[in-house]
Amino acid sequence: KNQVEQSPQSLIILEGKNCTLQCNYTVSPFSNLRWYKQDTGRGPVSLTIMTFSENTKSNGRYTATLDADTKQSSLHITASQLSDSASYICVVIPMDSSYKLIFGSGTRLLVRP
Amino acid sequence: NAGVTQTPKFQVLKTGQSMTLQCAQDMNHEYMSWYRQDPGMGLRLIHYSVGAGITDQGEVPNGYNVSRSTTEDFPLRLLSAAPSQTSVYFCASSYSVPAVDTQYFGPGTRLTVL
Numbered sequence: 153k154n155q156v157e158q159s160p161q162s163l164i165i166l167e168g169k170n171c172t173l174q175c176n177y178t179v180s181p182f183s184n185l186r187w188y189k190q191d192t193g194r195g196p197v198s199l200t201i202m203t204f205s206e207n208t209k210s211n212g213r214y215t216a217t218l219d220a221d222t223k224q225s226s227l228h229i230t231a232s233q234l235s236d237s238a239s240y241i242c243v244v245i246p247m248d249s250s251y252k253l254i255f256g257s258g259t260r261l262l263v264r265p
Numbered sequence: 266n267a268g269v270t271q272t273p274k275f276q277v278l279k280t281g282q283s284m285t286l287q288c289a290q291d292m293n294h295e296y297m298s299w300y301r302q303d304p305g306m307g308l309r310l311i312h313y314s315v316g317a318g319i320t321d322q323g324e325v326p327n328g329y330n331v332s333r334s335t336t337e338d339f340p341l342r343l344l345s346a347a348p349s350q351t352s353v354y355f356c357a358s359s360y361s362v363p364a365v366d367t368q369y370f371g372p373g374t375r376l377t378v379l
Contacts, residue, residue, distance in 0.1 A: 156307065183364060195269070195355050195370030196308075241307070250362040251298070252324065255307030 154179040156244050156256035164262045169232055173259045175225040175242030186243040187216050187227050190258065196241055199227070204247075232263045266291050269371035271356050277377045278346040286341040286374050288356030296359045297339040298323070298368070299331065301352040308355065313363075314339055346378045 156177045165171050177185070184203045188196035200209040200216040202225075208217045213230045229236055242256040272287045290297065298313040310323030312331040320331050328350060330342040339358075343350060353375050357368040 193372070195357070195372050197370070198367045201367065243307075245364045250364045251313050251321075252310060253308075253363060253368075255309075257305055257307050 154244070154246060154254050156242055156254050158240075158242050158256040158259050160259060161257075162260040162262070164264060165232055167232060167234060167263050167265050171229050171232060171261065173227045173229075173240050173242075173261070175227070175256055177223050177225070177242070177244045177254070177256075179244040179246050179254055180223070181247040183245050183247045185216075185218055185225050185245070187214070187225075188241040188243060190239045190241060192238070199240075229261075234263050234265065237261060237263045268292065269356055269358055269369050271354075271371035271374050273374060274372070275375050277379065278343075279379050280346060280348060282346050284343050284346065286343075286354055286356075286376075288339045288341065288371060289337050290339075290356075290358040290369070291337065292358060292360070292369065293336060294358035294360050294369075295336065296362060296366075297333070298357045298363060299329070299339070299341045300355045300357065301325065302355060302373075303352050311341065311354075315362075343376075346376075348378045350376065351378045352376060 159174045186201045187199045190196040202209045215228045218225045239258040241258045244254045269290045295316045299311040300308040314320045314333040356371040359366040359368045
């Protein structure tokens, strides 16, 4: 069964610190892997999209990495800001699917002053 | 551009009532989808559309109907609401198939069924 597991479920860090969120998946083969940011009460917004052949993709202070051999991805946030407080969702798209995306349940990040 | 808009923002229904969740996009996207988001679970696909007049079922379609009469609008109908349909509903759109193109999500509708 295709699954996407994220850890930790929640995380609290101090403003200015770095953090790394993890995503483990069983989807194989897959075409691309995405990270979304979802602010409270809002819809998800795309942060990064990586194809199966890419190892890393950056978007400002956000850097996603992908290890297709171990089926793991991580999202690293550098110099966190209060506005980074949100849920971060990992999404894996199976190779044979046009419409069925596999969403993780997300990591809820709280950045404190 | 307003992007993807959804109405209402919040709704409370009694078991057995019906209602329509509205979704509209002004980006001329052909592909639109409805998802539900439940605590501790990832978003799940309810129905999707590849263009005006064409819809198909997703992962959890039971209890929901959709239609796509125009490119802009993609309403979701709850036929007879049940407590199990308490959830947050998101509409999304993309220029190309969601597997290869970025999806843009609306702000969501929080639905409670008593």
